[in-house]
Amino acid sequence: MAKTNIVVVGAGYAGVAATKFMAKKFKKDSDVAITLIDRHSYHTMMTELHEVAGGRVEPTAIQYDLQRLFARQKNVTLITDTVTGIDKDQKSVKTVRGNYPFDHLILGMGGEPNDFGTPGVKENGFTLWSFQDAVRIREHIEKTVAKAAIEPDAAVRRAMLTFVVCGSGFTGIEMVGELIDWKDRLATDYKLDPSEFTLKVVEAMPTILNMLDRNDAAKAERYLHKKNVELVLNAPIVAVEADHIKLKDGSTIPTHTLIWTAGVKATSDAADFGLEKARGNRLVANEYMQAKGYETQNIYVIGDLVYYEETANKPTPQIVQAAEQTGHTAAVNIVSTVKGGEKHAFKGNYQGFMVSVGAKWGVANLFDKIHLSGFLAIIMKHIVNLKYFFDIRSGYYMFQYLMHELFHIKDNRTVTYGHSSRYGNVLWSVPLRIFYGLVWFIEAFKKIVGDGNWLQPHTWFGEGSWFTGSSVFPWTWDYQQAAEATSAASGVGADAAATTAETATQAAHFGLSYAYGEQPMAVIEKSPDWFTSIMKVMMPNMEVAMFFQKMMVFVEIGIALAIMAGLFTWLFSASTIVLVLTFCMSGMFYWVNIWFIPVAFALMNGSGRAVGLDRWVIPWLQRTLGKWWYGTPKSIYGQK
Template sequence: MAKTNIVVIGAGFAGVAATKKLAKHFKKNDDVLITLIDRHSYQTYMTELHEVAAGRVEPDAIQYDLKRLFNRNKNVDIVTDEVKHVDHDKKEVTTEKTVFQYDHLIIAMGGEPNTFNIPGVEEHGFTLWSWEDANTLRRHIKDTVEAAAIEHDKEKRKAMLTMVVSGAGFTGVEMIGDLMEWKDRLAEDNKLDPEEFSFHLVEAAPIILGVVTEKESSKAEKYLKKNGVNIIKGNGVAKVEPNLIELTDGTVIPTHTLIWTAGVKANSDVAEYGIERARAGRLVANKYMEAQGVEDVYLAGDIVYYEEPDKDNRPVPQIVQSAEQTGHTAAANIIATIDGKEKTEHKGNYQGFMISIGSRYGVAYLMDKIHLSGFIAMAVKHLINLFYFLTIGSLFYFVKYIHHEFFHIRDGRSIFRKHLSRYGNVLWNLPLRVFYGSMWLFEGLKKAFGLFGSTSWFGNDVVLPFSWLQDPTSGATEAVEEVSHAVFGLNYVYGEEPMMVLKEMPGWFSKIMEFMIPNVEVALFFQKFMTLVEIAIGLAIIVGLFTWLANATTVALVVSFSLSGMFYWVNMWFVPVAISLMNGSGRAVGLDYYVIPWIQKKLGKWWYGDIKSIYEPGVEK
């Protein structure tokens, strides 16, 4: 039987969403092959472009390698190539290097900046619509500020330190918010006074953030002004020159940096694909996301023009939620066609809007009724971003996001400021690590050999204080009574008997233990095993090998010992010490410095294959 070929053009939010849905549905169908074509080997997380452009995160933080996203999907073939032509009659997609036959095609090539033919924007302005754009802008700002630091002409210096963002929608407000936060770092690195910088947000409309309510708009405006941003409303950019911009009312602002975020249109390449176009170059789709007048071709993402009947016939918005939902609709209807089922009409379901203004403040309007601002709004935005990685099945990038947004941050540019930053010297943990590991090692050796008058756990005596294992004549009950006058404390005090965390096991835990250790023979084996575990933990912590796992295990042991009625409050310091040492303590004079990167590399290659900058046609799993 011939394979059914589904080709997806574009690996943005829409293309990835559609491909994931198709891959999941046809994972057991060897007769269906999905080919995902993009000119990059990675997905760009478009909603974080401003963070790269303004130096908050490193450039690779918003690159999500397609092999990492799809390597476990055996029916997905990733191709890095540039699409040149689509022939609907022959059902062919022609790229620079290859021709792909398709039975079903999804075009999800996204959008690009719309400059509205304003003079000078393309030549002298900076757009923010790709990973390359963000990097170019980042380098320009750093280079311009460095040059300004040694510029003697005051007027020229002022223009070089003036930054203008045109367009006060989501991208523009988020961009200016991160720029104003970057100011202090730029000033310090170049020996400048932060007061020399100036920021302008220019909006042709009478309000900023027009898609949210007045409440969010006014809060955002108030926060920006409080942080020194000059907001110009009802007055757009009329002309751009190398060292200045001119507004529609004739106002001139000397600047070397104009960032254009004032409009978006469909990717211009789709103009040649023979599909009906609407305003801003968007391709017309019907309610099933089928391209108007073309068979077996579906549309998704920012290129789609479809007027939603239940939303006053407004066209689907060019936002992430819409991109994913149109991608899902397109994929669902291809699935319906192949499976011979009824197609699904597209119904947009937009849960709200969240805008970050720098790393610590944001505004949000959710489900047409919930207003959020400040820390809570930013926390919700991070949670939504994390949820995205779960929807595309990438735990790898879920963890990476947490790292670059909360742990691998500088200058406190996070909602948690510097409190979670990992940029600290773990060498200071070395004495504590060696001491803590030695304690566990010594306790294990003491149990193994019966040192210092203790009872050996390798003998024939049951040491575990479980009632079902004890000889009734052994005096265990009396031993409990002897410590009945124990005094609570977190350290030993002369003349006081330390108190146990629990005097006796809870009933539920007792049942678990009795099931696991039902008799003396099992108890003797368990004693020997636990002794070896303690010795292994001690050695691992001392030499700094698998320190996260070893210390996490000690926390689990403390919980177990406490529930078993075998642990004292005075030793509860074990837990905070273990948690402290879990923060990469094995990287300083420890084997984790060598072993963990090696394991990560080997596991990554086994799970994801070879990560490359270019993926050729042909499934190589």
């Protein structure tokens, strides 16, 4: 049986969403092959370009390798190539290095900046619509500030330190927000006063953030004024020169940096495909995302490239939500065609809009009902981004996103105001780590030695140890007489549930450190009934209970040795938290030792990488498991 070839052009939000959906639906269909073609070997998180351009995160933070995204989808072939044309009659996609026949074709090549023919934008301005654009802006700003720092002419220096963003949409406002956060670091690095920096937003319209509710936009405007950003409204730019821009009213703004975010149009790569075009070179499609006039050829258009009017004269917006939804619609209809079924018409479902103004402040309008600003809006943006990784089933990049956004970041440029940053010196946690591991080791070893002599191994495992007598767990007391339980439980250490008759008569005193002569207070005096019920299921008789009791001793010793050696410190520190909580619920832990929990949390902050085995083991494990699970990332896919 001949294979059904599905070709997807473009690995943007729309292309990735469509490919992921089809790969899942055709997972068991060996006669269906999916080919994903993109000029790059990676997917770019376009909504975070401003973070790279504004020096917040490293460039690789928004670059997601396609091999890592599709390594587990064996029915997807990755091709790194540039599409040059489409033979609609022969149903073949032409690229620089080959041809790819298709039975179904999805075009999701995205968009590109629209300068509306403004003179000088291409030559003297900077656009922000690709990974390369973001890196170029970042490098230009750093070089320009470095030159300005040694520029003796005050007027030239002022122009060099004036940064202008054209356009007050989401991209423009997010870009100027990053500059707000970055200028203090730039000033420090190049021995400048932050007040020498001038930030401007130039907008042809009388208002900013016109996709937002006016109250939300007003909040953003007030925040920008507070941060000394000048909003130049009703001011179309008519020309861009190397050292200034010209406005429609004849005035000029001296600047060496103009970042153009004023518009977007369909990619010019698709201009010669011979498909019907509409405004902004977007390709016209019907409600099923099929290219108009080529429905029988099974050609679909999605993402920023598609022009489909949801209502009269109102095409799908060029935003991520629309891109993913158009991609999903096309994918669903291809699956329906191949497997049989009804086609599904596109129905936009836009759940809101969010814009960040730097790392710590933003505004959000959700479901046209919920309005957030400040800290909560940024939290919501992170949640939405994390959901995206869940949608495309990439736990690896979800983890990397958290690392880049919360932990591997400098200058307090996080929603937590830098409190979550790992850029602290974890070397000083080494003594605490060794001490904490030693505490667990000694307490576990006491359960082996019991009443014996530490220096005489032949006396171990006898009376008083956890290896002789009956179980010390309180839920096992029903298995024996109360007198036997009291006798067996005595002398097993501070964490045993039962105490001697003498200490039982003493009043327990609350305290976080031991006071001589006082009886410490248990965190929970009696194990809750629900917890006891669970434990009785796990330990239905004394034999099973004793097995768990003995095993627990060796588990604690293993955890202790690993923590002292700095091996899998995060995992084993987290394990001690679980153990302590279990002991607390058992009525076997005292407030004087509750410091175990905050210490374990402290040691989870990478402490094993300082004078510990994690310095070598974790990177090796990441490389080895990453290669096994994802394969080896390459700069070009599809080469023979």
